[in-house]
Amino acid sequence: MGRTPKDVTDAELAVLRVLWGREDATVRDLADEIYGGESGASSSATVQKLLERLLAKGLVARRTGGRAHRYSAAADRDALIGRRLQETADKLCEGSLAPLLTHLVNEARLDADDIAALEAFVERAAKRRQKGRR
Amino acid sequence: MGRTPKDVTDAELAVLRVLWGREDATVRDLADEIYGGESGASSSATVQKLLERLLAKGLVARRTGGRAHRYSAAADRDALIGRRLQETADKLCEGSLAPLLTHLVNEARLDADDIAALEAFVERAAKRRQKGRR
């Protein structure tokens, strides 16, 4: 039997990456950017298929103006990160994200900036709690 | 062209999960646990194939004693979490884990325990820095 489909495949991700760098893009724009300068008709078709699948997943939006559709990203990188983290949590931690956080804090080599960001967050959280909010 | 193989597939994960719950297990033990009571000869073969692939990935260890091999987990859940997180970071963040941490802190609904753990970590980190170690 099949397995769980990847939410976003590598080729799809390549398309998304380009879309994250601009407001809009046509299929041709994307094909040019991804498959070098001389993007044949087949490259365009490939990109279009990827866009179709991304559309079905709700990760890109399409604006059908003029002659060629214009595609834009409907999910940013952070949203993708969230999906992957949640998927990992679902498979390995019964859906809880806390073990991931623990792992990152314990195992990952964090630099000073990361730690500073954490400190800031913890302070914010402490302040919130002090005020009795949430 | 093919895609990047999943480091651990769902069926393999089911095997690992059982192994995490005990010290040792034979193929039959695992088949019984995973495929209900009456594990036919085919279930055993399936489990064995999965173990073979896990072995190739270095995720289980085999001790060849007596009549049946005994398998044990060579990677715990946290190691798997680390793999997945790094893979996500590689694909979405040029290998940096920091954005994942940021996401968890900003987006995930952390409960009091999680925040307490974070506080403890930050304090530890501050102390380390103060002592000039590391």
Next chain:
DNA sequence: TGACAGGAAGACATTCTGTCTTATCCTCGG
């Protein structure tokens, strides 16, 4: 020794993924 449990190797169906081909459609220039 002979039946048999267990292991190794490989076949297999299904699905996914990335790519390409074909057919249809729309827009623009003439």
Next chain:
DNA sequence: CCGAGGATAAGACAGAATGTCTTCCTGTCA
């Protein structure tokens, strides 16, 4: 208004991954 050309839609396709099963071989124990 019509033809040309690019764009879209639909789907065929090969290669690979995955989960399962079959087959054959090996060792063990009665």
